[in-house]
Amino acid sequence: MVDLHPAQVLAGGRAALAPHAVRSADDYTAALLEQALDTTADRTGALVRFAGRLDPDEAAALRAALTLVERDPDPREGG
Structure with a gap:
């Protein structure tokens, strides 16, 4: 493959x-x-472990991304 x-x-x-x-x-x-x-059956656990491995700049970028998605669930649509 x-x-x-x-x-x-x-x-x-x-x-x-x-x-x-x-x-x-x-x-x-x-x-x-x-x-x-x-x-995984424990998506929350996996996300917590993933987030714990981010450096401070990546964690800040993830927070900003989550804020954007909360405001506009599909930012590609420009809505």
């Missing part, structure tokens, strides 16, 4: 080097994090 760079993942699961990927790198990373959380 070959791991594809996010820019190589296209609609329908086809792989190619193309200028327009279906997913951004951020969307790809978020999907990987979601998949990892899906492997």
Whole structure:
């Protein structure tokens, strides 16, 4: 099995080097994090352990992201 760079993942699961990927790198990373959380029965525990491993700048970025999501559940939509 070959791991594809996010820019190589296209609609329908086809792989190619193309200028327009279906997913951004951020969307790809978020999907990987979601998949990892899906492997545990204790999502809260996993999130707490993850947060505990962040450095102070990353923790601040996570707090800011959570604040943004509370205001606008899908910031990509610009709503």
